[in-house]
Amino acid sequence: MEIPKGTVLYGLRCYFASSCLSHGIRITDVAEWMGHRSAEITFRTYRNLMQGSRSRAASVLNLDLAA
Incomplete structure (x- = not known):
């Protein structure tokens, strides 16, 4: 497979x-x-790139608090 011209290692x-x-x-x-x-x-x-993580966390915490 050929890497497209202009692609840099940092991009990968x-x-x-x-x-x-x-x-x-x-x-x-x-990390x-x-x-x-x-x-x-x-x-x-x-x-x-982690959009929605706050709402997922709030949802999880809400379920735990309700239990």
Whole structure:
């Protein structure tokens, strides 16, 4: 398979991380694989891809509180 001209390694790295996060892989795992010192670095870089996580968290917490 040929890599399209103009593709840089950093682009593939970002694709990997964003694909993992958008498929629900834990941010702590992605941070480790990316070599980030903490999940905070990963979060700051890719938080725009984690839309809906606040509403999912609120939903989970609401269910736990109701139980």
